[in-house]
Amino acid sequence: MMEIIKANATHCDVIIATGKQAFLESHGHSASKEDIELYIDKAYQKETILTELKNSKVHYYLIYIDTIIAGFSKVELDTTNKNIADTNITKLDRIYLLESFHGKQLGAQLFHFNLELSKKNNQNGIWLAVWTENQKAVKFYHKMGFKIAGVFDFKISDTHTNPNHIMYLKY
16 A cells, blocks of 8 residues: 655654665766765755754655655755746655665656645746756656756765756646
């Protein structure tokens, strides 16, 4: 059985562990091991996640299959982007699915859940940054109606960035 639940402070360790694993699975080969470890340690600090969970604009959702964590998403309401003129837009900051759950349509279900959340909050669209080399994700977002709106250099470390597309779906 698939279940999507809103995360709270008690889920902090689950978010951290799942985020680290999913990032390693999808981006671990994109930079040196040292750079990846530095990024993961910085991005998944407990204090950072707990602070985000207290922010009313930030929403984490966990997706489970039969009580086993499969992934999570993070959306930020009312978050602008310099490449997009619209206001009242949502940033889909993270949508991570563990590799062992790929191919089960869970990513699509979590995506649609977040899309509806954004619309219910009177947003005009949703945007995200996606690594240009993650062709599976780029193809998925194109299929969902996203258009490339710009570029962004995702900072892994002080010495390494990955090129990203900024993609936008206007409602």
